[in-house]
Amino acid sequence: MRAATARGAAAARRPVVWLAAGVVAVLVLLVALPLGGLVRATVGPGADGAWGDVASGPLADALLWQPLRGSLLVGLGTGVLATVLGAFLAWVVVLSDVPGRKVIGVLAAVPFALPSFALALAWETVFRNDRVGGNPGLLAALGVAVPDWLAWGPVPVVLTLVAHYFSLSYLVIAAALANVGGDVVAAAELTGASRLRVATRIVLPSVAPAVLSGFLLAFAEGVSNFAVPALLGLPVRFQTLSTRLYGAISTGDAERGYVLSIVLVVVAGLVLLVGNRLTAGRSYSTITGKATRARLVRTGAARLPLAALAWALVAATAVVPGVVLALSTVLRRSGSLDGGLTWHYWVGESDPSVAQGLRGVLRDPTVLDALGGTLRLGVVVAVCAVVLGALAAAVLRALPRARALHATVGLLGYVPFLIPGVALGAAVIAQFGAPTGPLPALYGTFAILVLAGVAASLPFALQTARAAFGQVSRELDEAAVLTGAVAPRRFARITLPLVSRGLANGAVLVFVTMVRDLSVVVLLVTPATPLLSMTTFRYASEGFTQHANAITLVIALIAVTATLLARRLEPGRKES
């Protein structure tokens, strides 16, 4: 008893324990409470047997089992393929001598900045057959009979999502590869290890945390994406949990939708658990002492085929959808070349005969307002989320034996994607809409948007931070202890510079998500804080496709610029 108290007292004297408590408290506030609200809603008096309907009885197959199979197929397919593609491109860009790899590096980050529906539209533009009617895709127009399985259903859904989310794996793994110590690789090569052995025994293990992080992010994004399965899956009645849960919420049966999102959280939790098991108990730290970059791999005869493959990948996922999106903003008629081209939707004055007199987006003062608001929100949320993610990762690293802490932070930091935006927004209103304790009512303020944004984008921040911290050797820290440096100083001078590239990537991902995403902020935004994503929604819902796509393109450009800027800011760039 006394020993336990003494241990507790000793723990309480360590600042890191207090920091851990702080991180957990913030996660509980931002994630666990909304999740708790979700659970409460499904068991409350208004729930009307939602769990029973979903789990058993005649509806279980249509509500749970079929969509669950669809979601697992989509999630695992997206996760695995996106990781393979992302890892391949990361290797090409960071370690190979393939021509044009710098440009490939830029383009590989683009698909994530495009909206997922733009990639789905690009798919339709090529592969659409006569299943739905309307204008056929390119292949069908050329007389090629496109089978339904290629035009609609799980195959196009997975491939479209892979095209969208491989950027995640690419960014995380490229950051990790750039950190693989060149001295380690060189040492292995000196001892006569074959290239394959170096790859499988040194390089691959050292980026394993990043590979896992990339997979987990792509999996969670894949199972939570609604737009793509709805667009490409519904025509052949392919359902996922996300289409079912959004359907339930939007037809007024929110409780049933919440049950399905809890199912998603549980599934994702299991995947997270398995992923962590696979990498548990090993050390992946590769950054030791002097960080030199591994020298480039000479690919020899494979150089051009590899280049062709890498170029084809980024062309299909970044260039083609980007061009399709850009083109769609200058078509007089949405989705058809028949009406000719026009710049009206960008710069036109109000003309009552076009789009009910709506002027071009660059002439619309509200768009410029919204642009400012969007940038501000994106930057603030990115900074807050990355600070929180880095603190969480640092705490986990400092307390490797605190199992419960690892499980709590890991799960709470991973599941926010899976809480429907509407539910998260409603939970934030419930918590912060009215004054609670010392907090004033945050209704209609910028702060409430930031809180919701941080909650929703936490997985990016935490996963990228964990991947980055996982690489840094603890020995560095221990060496510094011997020199008498205090913990904050060790963190700031040693660890932080080494993880900065990973954190910068996390910041970009959060920023991009925030400028693009609508669902989380839609319940919280007021006209006092206009946002571009709201403007897009407004245009799209009135059928002004060109205006909506023009703004989407602006958002994508901002996101790409942010990605490039983040790369410029990276410390240690000069070395390479």
Place this chain on the structure above:
Amino acid sequence: MPSRIRTRTRTALAAVPLALALTALTACGAGSPAAEPDTTDWDALTHDELVERAQEEGTVTVYAFTSRIAQVEAAFEAEYPGIDVVASDISSTELITRLASEHAAGSATADVAYVSDAPVVVTELLADGVLVPYVPPRVAGALPEEYRSPLVANRLSTKVLMYNEEAYPDGSPVQNLWALTEPEWAGKVVLVDPNVRGDYLDLATELSLRADEMAAAYEEHTGEALVLDEGVEDAGLQFLADLYANDAVLVDDTDTVNAAVGATGQAAPPVGFTSYSDRRDNEDEGWALQVAAGVAPSPGIAFPAQIGVTADAANPAAARLLADFLMGDDSGTGGPGFEPFYVAGDYPTRTDVEAPADAVSLDELGAWEIDPEASAARRGDVADFLLTVQ
């Protein structure tokens, strides 16, 4: 049409006790703890008194499900210069969730809401006292009872069967809904999945509520009485089951239906259920959408866009003034407040406002007008049924 008149009477009778119940509900249960009980008799105020009070408040916040609220904002501010309109437009689903969450949290909220998805509004907002009805006395006389209660409605939109008039220049290729369940239309009927979108679930629900008419139409079409499959409760559900079994194509939004049905240059285009008013985009989009008016027993539904005042409104007078403004002025077309909604294929609820030209009248169209309360009571079961047949 006699059937419509009958419906109106029935709805009207049903609405009396409900209206009483709702008044009672809103009188006692509603309101956050912070709100002062509102004892004003709003109906007794003259228009000038209402304007005076609204001008003292000086501002009004509105949540609307359509971005056309921006035009209303400009027109309202021109008419009442002292009052600033703060408008948010978000989808009906989000609007309903937002109002309910803000009400429950006791946080600041809108003063007035302009919202579609009537059956959900009735169950989620009215029953919980989040919204209270306000029928502007100025227009009450010109409004049929079903558009005054449970909430006032200013217009009707539609989800009806449309076809491609370029491919079928001689009129609708379908005369009876049951034809859509036959091999000729296999894989050629497009609609938004009713399990994904509320207005299409309302359409499916109405088919079930009008089961008798559906059964009669079947007999008229085939000459035989309809025999229901095992486990199918009524003729409307039987139609939906047969339609799904006939490989109906479900999609994710209305514009996809429009493009599939309407795109010109198609040899054998599908037919589909969509909004009649989208026909106004034919020229812009290169569509040839036309409504299958007069198809038996009905081409689809007409449903209301409703206006309600929030129970916690910070600007209760301005809220009511805006509700009044949304109902239109006394000119034949409703004037500037109604102008954004004065489009062919949508229908004003006021009997003294002429329906826009370039569209068949509501009677000729023959669409069923939904009864939000009856629909709310039935739609859960219809949604569940649809889950079992796909």
